[in-house]
Amino acid sequence: MMLLDLLQRRLRVKVIALIAGILIVGFGLLVILNIGREAQVLVDANHETARLLAASILGSIQSGMLQARPDVIRRLVQDLRSELKDVRRLDVYRANGVEAFSDLETLNRVNQLAKLDPEVVKRIYRMHREPGERISHPLFTRAVETITSQETYESLDGGRVLTLFRPLENRKRCQACHGEDHRVRGVVRITLGVEKLDAELRAARNRQIVIAALTILGVAATVVVFLGRVVLEPIARVAAAARRVGAGDFDVRVATVSRDEIGDLGRVINDMADHLKAARADLEARNAELATTLHSLRESMEKVALLEQVKGELAKFRVMPSSRPPCRASRSRWRRLSCSSRSRASWPSSCPSP
Known part of the structure; x- marks a missing residue:
């Protein structure tokens, strides 16, 4: 209530409030746009890095497959999981959703079509284990059906991650071992943590907010001082003079x-x-x-x-005319009354002094 009364009475407060409101709204929108633009740049850069990493991993897996060395691929996958800190998951699945390079199904089929080195077969048999959980992710199915890469952000262990699905095409060089009855051999799933990206986004947001706040304060202070000296103080002098004139x-x-x-x-x-x-x-x-x-x-x-x-x-002394002359007392009284009716400036010398 006191603030509202002060706002109604003081022109300076009104001007400051108006300037602050305009600056906050204007710079607020600008900050939101800048934060969104900078966040998009960071996200795009992170996506590009993730795509390059996925392409490198995919190329290594395809190279091992062309050499008919699934043991090398499996060891490569294990090494990448342990060495790359940002990699949360790195799995290779067959087109049916079963984990690849774990059981002997693919080995037996390839060994029938193209005789493998017995030493390689022995090493693969020693690495045999039961496949992990079968994948049923919608983007996995889409990657198999469309033979296109899929990307999505999701939650994993309470954190945000970026998951990429990269299809392994059944190329002509692969068909000698795997046949020609399918277009996709499998899908590589790569999950990357985005903690660094989130930290960069927070830092960019905080930086934009601090810059905007300092800019608002600086501009507001400059405008208020300028208006105070150029507008408000002259108006105050005019108002004070008008009050004194009114008084x-x-x-x-x-x-x-x-x-x-x-x-x-x-x-x-x-x-x-x-x-x-x-x-x-x-x-x-x-x-x-x-x-x-x-x-x-x-x-x-x-x-x-x-x-x-x-x-x-x-009128009191008016008498009838007679042959007798007036007495001396009557003449004296008449002279005084006649002289008293005249002003002192025109007092005749014949009149007695009052």
Whole structure:
């Protein structure tokens, strides 16, 4: 609630909030796009490495098969499992899903079509064991049916792995030993751990987030400082001057340096203060003139009242004409009343001093 009230009252907070929102949204989208693009590059590079490794393993297996040396292939598979740390699984399956180079089914068939070296046959017999679990993976079936490589990410032992299925085609050089009734001899399954890839993806994501955060802070700070000096502080000065003018201080002036809208507003405030000051001076002069006129009017009214009083006094002493001259006392009183009705400035010398 306090933050909302502060947001409603402070222009600086509004500007900072707006800038922060725009930067977060803009750079957030940019970071998401960059993370996705960089992740795709890393994934593609990892796929390429996995394909090269699978092609190398597949070539070695095919070379051993062409030499009719399944014992060499089996030893090669065992060595690769132990030496390559990223290899989680490396298996060769016949087209029917049974593990190859384990039982003697293929050996007996090949030995019938092409007589093998007895020493090789003995070594293979000594390596005989029961086949492992039969594979029934959908991508294995697809690789056999389409004779195309298949790839997928899956979980293994609580971790994420990349599994590749590479078909072993029944080429013309292989048909002398295996016959021509099938197109695919088997499938090589290679499972690679992607811990390094995941670590690189996390590092790339964290790096992008840190760069975006620092960029947002830097840009926001720069924009806020710039707006504070160029916009907010001049507006604050104009507002302070307007408040002082509203309080009656018409001598205040806004320092106008820029020629932008804020400078125009400051000059308008200054012109308004000048006009208000001139209007107040004119009003004070008119008030003084009115006070003088009112004072003169009061004096005139007092004179009129005094004349009315004199008139009343004269009415009391009005007498009928007679042959007798007025007495001295009457003449003296008449002179005083006549002189009192005149102003002091025009007091005649014949009037007695009051």
